[in-house]
Amino acid sequence: xxxxxxxxxxxxxxxxxxxxxxxxxxxxxxxxxxxxxxxxxxxxxxxxxxxxxxxxxxxxxxxxxxxxxxxxxxxxxxxxxxxxxxxxxxxxxxxxxxxxxxxxxxxxxxxxxxxxxxxxxxxxxxxxxxxxxxxxxxxxxxxxxxxxxxxx
Amino acid sequence: xxxxxxxxxxxxxxxxxxxxxxxxxxxxxxxxxxxxxxxxxxxxxxxxxxxxxxxxxxxxxxxxxxxxxxxxxxxxxxxxxxxxxxxxxxxxxxxxxxxxxxxxxxxxxxxxxxxxxxxxxxxxxxxxxxxxxxxxxxxxxxxxxxxxxxxx
DNA sequence: CCTTTAAATGAAAATGATTATCATTACCAT
DNA sequence: ATGGTAATGATAATCATTTTCATTTAAAGG
Ligand SMILES: [Mn+2]
Ligand SMILES: [Mn+2]
Ligand SMILES: [Zn+2]
Ligand SMILES: [Zn+2]
Numbered sequence: 001x002x003x004x005x006x007x008x009x010x011x012x013x014x015x016x017x018x019x020x021x022x023x024x025x026x027x028x029x030x031x032x033x034x035x036x037x038x039x040x041x042x043x044x045x046x047x048x049x050x051x052x053x054x055x056x057x058x059x060x061x062x063x064x065x066x067x068x069x070x071x072x073x074x075x076x077x078x079x080x081x082x083x084x085x086x087x088x089x090x091x092x093x094x095x096x097x098x099x100x101x102x103x104x105x106x107x108x109x110x111x112x113x114x115x116x117x118x119x120x121x122x123x124x125x126x127x128x129x130x131x132x133x134x135x136x137x138x139x140x141x142x143x144x145x146x147x148x149x150x151x152x
Numbered sequence: 153x154x155x156x157x158x159x160x161x162x163x164x165x166x167x168x169x170x171x172x173x174x175x176x177x178x179x180x181x182x183x184x185x186x187x188x189x190x191x192x193x194x195x196x197x198x199x200x201x202x203x204x205x206x207x208x209x210x211x212x213x214x215x216x217x218x219x220x221x222x223x224x225x226x227x228x229x230x231x232x233x234x235x236x237x238x239x240x241x242x243x244x245x246x247x248x249x250x251x252x253x254x255x256x257x258x259x260x261x262x263x264x265x266x267x268x269x270x271x272x273x274x275x276x277x278x279x280x281x282x283x284x285x286x287x288x289x290x291x292x293x294x295x296x297x298x299x300x301x302x303x304x
Numbered sequence: 305c306c307t308t309t310a311a312a313t314g315a316a317a318a319t320g321a322t323t324a325t326c327a328t329t330a331c332c333a334t
Numbered sequence: 335a336t337g338g339t340a341a342t343g344a345t346a347a348t349c350a351t352t353t354t355c356a357t358t359t360a361a362a363g364g
Contacts, residue, residue: 019361021311021359022359041350057315057316061312061352080322082350114270121264132249132258132297133297136295138294139291141275142290143287171330171339172331173342193321207344209345212321
């Protein structure tokens with residue numbers, strides 16, 4: 001049985017000539033274990049117990065590098081800080097539902113078939129009409145989660 | 153012939169008990185005249201010649217107020233500062249195409265019929281499934297504009 | 305394993321956007 | 335016209351992110 005080789009972030013860094021360092025290992029492992037969409041400070045806090053010696057600066061630098069190499073995906077949900085998540089087959093393209101009150105984020109990838117088809121169709125139309133080379137799209141829904149709706 | 157009364161921002165402010173002040177007039181008029189999606193500093197710069205006495209603080213405050221009252225719409229295109237535009241019948245709901253290199257923004261509202269229909273359908277599905285009260289959505293496309301594509 | 309060396313790191317300062325303070329000013333209802 | 339109150343502006347404070355620079359470390363050879 002043939003299986004697609006999983007290229008993890010270490011290989012990806014090596015490919016590009018970057019070093020595999022202790023801070024980088026720790027930071028990426030936080031992303032792997034934490035899940036969700038942590039921001040830089042949240043990564044820092046989660047690291048403080050195990051590796052209190054890693055500076056926030058390094059976290060920012062590592063994150064920026066990983067985003068550049070496609071290891072992490074960067075999101076901006078409008079709550080004042082960038083959020084990130086590991087980019088892989090599982091977390092790949094998906095959309096979000098964001099609570100405007102408590103910032104809870106739900107992600108979904110069970111797109112309707114029509115959904116995927118139509119987005120492509122729109123994208124093609126726009127590329128021609130506006131002479132753009134479209135690389136990606138964001139479709140996020142904003143509103144109130146159950147709890148925040150109830151609490152008036 | 154009956155016509156829908158156009159409620160401009162002055163009426164809107166009055167309704168809510170806010171004062172119609174000189175700075176507010178100037179700031180809103182910049183939005184009216186400038187068009188596009190200016191950020192706070194751009195408004196400030198455009199104001200500096202006519203009204204050098206208006207502080208950046210007041211611009212932020214006026215913008216925040218107007219966003220809260222629905223007079224302005226706030227956007228975050230990921231270039232580090234919030235951008236705004238007047239919300240009215242003409243500028244109402246639309247989507248964006250953003251150049252990741254030069255931050256050029258194209259907005260379009262000539263949605264395909266299917267587009268509008270499908271978004272509603274998706275929204276209904278999500279509201280039930282995730283128990284969310286969805287108020288709005290963002291569908292933005294990111295890529296490279298003609299110029300930025302050409303300049304390799 | 306030991307050296308070498310450029311890349312990586314961390315502390316601290318800098319930056320840039322946005323917000324808070326607070327004394328002063330200006331709407332606007334009376 | 336005038337007073338009460340909201341609005342304003344200068345300034346300082348926050349907060350996320352970036353830059354600087356001296357020090358440390360990964361990894362390539364020997
Ligand atoms: Mn996500
Ligand atoms: Mn727009
Ligand atoms: Zn909520
Ligand atoms: Zn461009």
